[in-house]
Amino acid sequence: MQRRGDFRVVVTKDHLVFSSAHFITFAGHRCEGLHGHNYRARVTLEGQLDEEVWFVFDFVTIKQIMKRLCDEIDHKVLLALDNPKLQVTEEGDTVRVAYEGTPRYAFPRSDCALLPVPNTTVEMLAELLATRLRNELEKMGARGLTAVEMEIEENFGQSAVYRVALP
């Protein structure tokens, strides 16, 4: 049969969530206070059908990887390491955060997720998790995938989507 359409698989599950604290910086000299969200991830994988099994990708595997990626940042304070307005430093078991040079927070190291992003917006979290998922897929030698899309929702009906085409 000549197939003319494209396939993609989508996973969004009740356990693909992370409840985390964060704050973002805005333009100028404004910085949010610390607060939390029940974030939810939604993953889409685009690709060719594997014509041995007639699916694009195994749902069980996507769910396992995504659960692990969500667990890594669940119940943590999400801190942006690449934000020029924030100074995040580790002193033993303590992470200290300053905003434009003024000390603001100190957290136990084990309660923090130090993330290589410029701001913990849902856009940057979507890109980060898509990149981490992509790395996992590459590591396991996944074939036939043409794009990874990650949607991160921070409130009902309020989300950002990042999509990256795979070479």
Ligand SMILES: [Zn+2]
């Ligand atoms: Zn927020």
